[in-house]
Amino acid sequence: MSIGITDEHVELAASLRRWAASLGGIEAARLAESDGEETFDETWKAVGEMGVATIGLPESAGGGGGSPLDVAVALEACARELVPGPLLSNAVTAALLGRDERCALALDPDLRVVLDLPGATHVLLPDADDAWWVVPASALSATTSPGLDLTRRFSSATVDLADATRAEGATGDLVRRALTTYAAAEASGVARWCLATAVEHAKVREQFGKPIGAFQAVKHLCVEMLEAAEAVTAAAWDVAAVAFGPDDDQWAFAADVARVTAFDGAVEIAKSCIQVLGGIGFTYEHDAHLYLRRALALRALVGDADQAAVALTARAVSGTRRQVEVDLEGRDDAVRPQVRATVATIAAAADTRRALVETGYLTPHWPAPAGLAADAVTQVVIDEELARAGITRPDIVIAGWALPTILEHGTDAQRERFVTPSLLGDLVWCQLFSEPGSGSDLASLRTRATKVDGGWRLDGQKVWTSVADRADWAICLARTDPETQHTKPHQGIGYFLVDMRNSDGIEVRPLREITGEALFNEVFLDDVFVPDDCLVAGPTDGWRLARTTLANERVAMATSRLDKSTERAVALAADGGLPVTQQVAVGRSVALSTVCALLGVRTVLRSLGGQGPGAESSVAKLLGVRNRQDGSELVVRLLGERVLTAVDDDEVAAATWEMLNTRCLSIAGGTTQIMRNVAGERILGLPRG
Structure with missing residues (x-):
């Protein structure tokens, strides 16, 4: 990219x-x-x-x-x-x-x-x-x-x-801002060459009988380069997009984000390139050191990133946020009047959620009966009009994973039974995928599904199941063909819909997390009967169904607000008295939070252009986790000694809970390490280990 x-x-x-x-x-x-x-x-x-x-x-x-x-x-x-x-x-x-x-x-x-x-x-x-x-x-x-x-x-x-x-x-400010704008573009070019060079080398350079890119340490280093490169490119794109425009505050904000992000990022990528290249990268004959020199010179020319971070903190405290506007180039003219009228009807409805569901505006990217199969332009227009009307969509949580599978692979009866009640919030779902010995590696799951008259009997243990204690239904993966366990582990798995409230043989045991709460649960399945009409698709289609994504992907514009913890850090900075080092930390958090939003915007623009998703969407997940974890930890640091003594302080309690709770983000839904393996192989084309 x-x-x-x-x-x-x-x-x-x-x-x-x-x-x-x-x-x-x-x-x-x-x-x-x-x-x-x-x-x-x-x-x-x-x-x-x-x-x-x-x-x-x-x-x-x-x-x-x-x-x-x-x-x-x-x-x-x-x-x-x-x-x-x-x-x-x-x-x-x-x-x-x-x-x-x-x-x-x-x-x-x-x-x-x-x-x-x-x-x-x-x-x-x-x-x-x-x-x-x-x-x-x-x-x-x-x-x-x-x-x-x-x-x-x-x-x-x-x-x-x-x-x-x-x-x-x-003026000095204008000249430096112009220099930052165009130097950031060069930093992106340096980063891209270094990433491509490192990845190509990792594909062909062999050690211990295999390409070095197959080794997880090298693969992760390359993906970390990808993450940094996407951040550098997003910051460079944004500051150029707003440069010399009518809104000076927006350009100044984008320029500070670029100064914080682009130049340190390019230097680190250039250093990592040499690391991947190994001895050859340290030779004068290889070009890698010339790119490192260019990156270092750009950083020295533009100036200290810490100063930019302090300035960015001040801008955020004053209320400035990056507000990216997407030019639909008139493509919205045909749909906006109708969308605006529909949103007005939703806003006037006594039950907003039901109105969202009935119009298809809750999940417009889904096919009927849940949505409108809306294209990217229509989705953006719906988001804009809902935001203008002050309407926030409710979070459907695990139903957002269950329903796409039912819509795409289920029967008409399953769609009628589950889709609308789930969207209305009448049915709560949980996910019975992970097992004590099968986390990210779902192909190793051991829960058995035995065929009986009229259905299946499920036996096994699931773990890390959110809201299982209050869920109405669960999506459950179970092995229908035990013969494939060791020979073809991704085959022989079924995708079942389990009635959590009315099925005999289900025991839910809460697991207390580091926050002190018990959102997670262990679920024990002992001869649980699931009728045939609650099997989705065929008895060996589970693995394929678990990986379902609708062809019409969700397109959503990022909010101008920063991450919740970053906004809290900015509020603490506004109270005054923070030392410079902490102002720097707040500014860097603002920059990362902004970059994460920019990655989302770039993904939307690709969708509007009819392109497939780029690396931004995968990188946004990885950087988004770091953004939330680092931001929540920053707030706790800014609170200082208060976290030790203010046991009855609601602000401290909320900040501590958020910091502890976000530790799960790099584990749940596939660990960061697994996601980097996947990104290395699917995006960068590195060999499997």
Whole structure:
């Protein structure tokens, strides 16, 4: 995946990557290692001929009339191939000055660091009063030498401002924000190259008779790179999407999220790439260190992430949240009037839940009779109109897993019996999947289903079953063919609907969790009769049914609110008195929570474009778990000594419960480690262990 989501951006990125790879930029950077005055003129000539440098300028200024997002897509593609020269500085100065010229960039009045001065005709620089000037490059006396990033040149200089021209409208904040916007795109390109290089190496490099990508440690390292890369890309995409727009606060917020996320992320990914490559990655001959150098230089150029985190905390305290608006490009015109009218009817109904169910608006992505089989655009419009009317859908919990299977694979009688009552909340469901010896590995389950006259007899033990003590019905996996236990463990499993209230032989024992509550339960099945009409599909279809997802997937826009614990941390910061280190922690929590929401938005945009789900949806689950766990732990840390003594403090009790309860998130529904195995194999294509 890359910054671009639309077909046009995907094609632009692919075309530019092919072109950039033909330039031989890395070889040019290596050859110029010892030449401090290298200007990369040949590369820059090719960049100019391709129109990359002017893609964001208006056509009246000789540019391509592109948006900042177009520029970001181009910069990411060029950075992925490590195109050397002054492309970044030129993109920033062109956006600020509105003209095409080879313009170097300085960020401080002392000119300790001037980016891309060799070969420049002009320089954009500040004075001590934060006034910004454009001066001829000849007005600078400079010293240039190869630095950390061999693909760029950094100089220190003095200047004579006699021939300076005022850069109207430029401020230090604006310049740094523009630099962050386009540097984040380069960071995404670096991250993408490093991830792809590490994964390809892990697929072919063999140790102990198998590819190293088959080893869980390497696989998890690659998936952690994927998680970081998706976060970097999402932050880079978002800040470019809102850059130079009408809402300055939104751009500032997005820029701080990018500063917190993109540059540390790119550095860590580059380091992990070298780790996966092993000894070859540590050699000078391999290109990996050049990407690490670029990532480190970008981070140093943009500035300290901790400062951005403090600024982000202040913005969040003031009430700013990232509010991403999706442009439906008129595709909603045909459906919005009817949706708005239906929502008005729902809002006026005496029973809102029943009205949601009867209109199909509770689960519009499901087929009838539960939903509308709504396409992505209609789903987004329904969400927007429900939010506008202040209507919140009730959570159907385990029914959200049971009903799709019944809808897709059940009989008409099963659909009529279970779907509507469950949506109305009249039936509560639990899930009897996990067993003491079968957690994520459901193929090893031992609960038996023996065929008898008129149905089946179930015997076994289930565990970690939420709300089993008050559930009306359960979905249960049981082995119908014991002969397949060791030869074909995924076969010979049935998918049963178990009446939890009226069946003999069911014993539910509560399991007290670390919160002190007993949401989980053990369930013992002793000769429990299940009639044939409560078997879904065939007696050996259970494994396939357990993996059911409806073809029309749920599309949901993320809320502008942060995660609950992050919002609480922001509220504590608003009370004042937090030391800088804790302000940094709050800001980083705000950034992660925002990135998780952005991943959801990018998934929605792919669905609106008719594309299949990208890596964002899987990564969002992994990062979402970390977001909730880290956020809840942060709140407890911010409360300090109060957690030791305030036994009657409702705020402390709620924060402690949330922190303890979220520990289950990296275990329930498949552990984080199992999910990383799956992501490594299904998304990255790494071999099975």
